[in-house]
Amino acid sequence: MEHVSLAVIGAGQAGLATARAARRRGLTSLVLEAADSAGGSWPHYYDSLTLFSPARFSALPGHPLPGDPDRYPRRDEIVAYLRDYTEHLDADLRYGQRVERVEPRGDALVLTTADGSRFRASAVVAATGGFSRPHRPALPGLDAFPGTVLHSAGYRRPDAFAGQxxxxxxxxxxxxxxxxxxxxxxxxxxxxRGPVAWVNQRPLGRDLHWWFTRSGLDTAPLRRVWERGATLVIDDGRYRAAFATGNPDRREMFSELRGEKVTWADGTVERVDTLLLATGYRPALDYLAPTGALDARGRPLHRGGISTTVPGLGYVGLEFQRSFSSATLRGVGRDARRVLRGLSPRRRGSR
Structure with missing residues (x-):
C-alpha cells in the first residue's frame, strides 16, 4: 500500500486546480483519474458548447488560456487547455484509476481503485465535481415514453434529430x-417551470463576469437568490433572437406525458419524437459512502468544502460550494486554496 500526503480524486478542472494549489503549499499530490486523460466532463459535452464567460475569466490559476482574452472559448479549446495544463503541474497523475472506495483507517483515509490498488492518504480531496452524474427527473410517464429519451450529457450534434x-x-x-x-x-x-430571464452578456460594454468580479458577486454565496424565480440565461442576443422566430419556442412544462404524446399547459396534445433532458447533474460520490461523509440522498456533508463528518476529507468543484463561481474554471482554484488550508495535510513532499 502506497502512503501519500494528499490524494486527489479526479483530473478535471477541480482536481488539476487542487494539485496546483497543493504544490504551492509544498505538497506533492497523487491525482487518481478514472479516464485515460485529464479533462473531467469537458470531452463529453456537446460539440457546439460555447462558454458564457470570456477566456480571461475561464482559466485555471497560473496558466491563462492562449489567444484573445475576450473571446468565448468552445468545448474543444477547453479540453486541449486542460490537457496542456497537466504539463505544467508537479503532480503524480495516474490515469485509468477509478476510485471505488474510501475508508477511514486511524488518522488516515484508505482509497481502493477498481484494479485493487490501495493508497493510504493523510488527506483526500474529492474533485469529481458536481457534473459527473446526469440527473433524470421522475416525470410521470417518462419511463413509458416510446420515443427517444436523452440527457444533455449524451447530446453531441443535431444531425440525428432532423425532421423530428x-x-x-x-x-x-x-x-x-x-x-x-x-x-x-x-x-x-x-x-x-418558469419563464426564461435573458441576462445581457455585456452590460455597458463589459462582459457580465467583469462586473461579477468587480462587484464581489463572483465570490458571494448566492445559491438561494439564483434558485428562485425565473431561469436565468446569459445571452449576447443570439439566443433571444432564435426564440423570437418561434423555433425554438418556450412553453410551460407539460402537464402530462402519456405514451408518445405530451399535454401542454393550455390543453394542447401533440406527438413528440424525442425528449432531451437538460436537467442538470448530481455529484457522483458513491465511493465515499463507507466514510459517513454523505447524507441519505448521497449529498456531501460539508462546510465550504471541508467535510463536517470525516477528518482529512475535502471537496473542490461542487456547485455553490462556497460561492456563485465554485463549480467554474475561474472558481475552483480559489476554493482549492481554501480547502487545503482547512485540511492542513502534513507537508511531506515525497512518499
Missing part, C-alpha cells in the same frame, strides 16, 4: 443553447 419534434426539458444556459442548436434541423420547444 423535440422537447428540451429544463432551461438554463445549456438547455437554451441545445434547443437553438437543434432548431436548425428540427421543431423544438423548451419546456420549463
Amino acid at each position: 419534434r423535440v422537447v428540451v426539458v429544463g432551461g438554463g444556459n445549456s438547455g437554451v443553447q441545445i434547443a437553438a442548436d437543434l432548431a436548425s434541423v428540427a421543431r423544438v420547444s423548451l419546456a420549463t
Whole structure:
C-alpha cells in the first residue's frame, strides 16, 4: 500500500486546480483519474458548447488560456487547455484509476481503485465535481415514453434529430443553447417551470463576469437568490433572437406525458419524437459512502468544502460550494486554496 500526503480524486478542472494549489503549499499530490486523460466532463459535452464567460475569466490559476482574452472559448479549446495544463503541474497523475472506495483507517483515509490498488492518504480531496452524474427527473410517464429519451450529457450534434419534434426539458444556459442548436434541423420547444430571464452578456460594454468580479458577486454565496424565480440565461442576443422566430419556442412544462404524446399547459396534445433532458447533474460520490461523509440522498456533508463528518476529507468543484463561481474554471482554484488550508495535510513532499 502506497502512503501519500494528499490524494486527489479526479483530473478535471477541480482536481488539476487542487494539485496546483497543493504544490504551492509544498505538497506533492497523487491525482487518481478514472479516464485515460485529464479533462473531467469537458470531452463529453456537446460539440457546439460555447462558454458564457470570456477566456480571461475561464482559466485555471497560473496558466491563462492562449489567444484573445475576450473571446468565448468552445468545448474543444477547453479540453486541449486542460490537457496542456497537466504539463505544467508537479503532480503524480495516474490515469485509468477509478476510485471505488474510501475508508477511514486511524488518522488516515484508505482509497481502493477498481484494479485493487490501495493508497493510504493523510488527506483526500474529492474533485469529481458536481457534473459527473446526469440527473433524470421522475416525470410521470417518462419511463413509458416510446420515443427517444436523452440527457444533455449524451447530446453531441443535431444531425440525428432532423425532421423530428423535440422537447428540451429544463432551461438554463445549456438547455437554451441545445434547443437553438437543434432548431436548425428540427421543431423544438423548451419546456420549463418558469419563464426564461435573458441576462445581457455585456452590460455597458463589459462582459457580465467583469462586473461579477468587480462587484464581489463572483465570490458571494448566492445559491438561494439564483434558485428562485425565473431561469436565468446569459445571452449576447443570439439566443433571444432564435426564440423570437418561434423555433425554438418556450412553453410551460407539460402537464402530462402519456405514451408518445405530451399535454401542454393550455390543453394542447401533440406527438413528440424525442425528449432531451437538460436537467442538470448530481455529484457522483458513491465511493465515499463507507466514510459517513454523505447524507441519505448521497449529498456531501460539508462546510465550504471541508467535510463536517470525516477528518482529512475535502471537496473542490461542487456547485455553490462556497460561492456563485465554485463549480467554474475561474472558481475552483480559489476554493482549492481554501480547502487545503482547512485540511492542513502534513507537508511531506515525497512518499
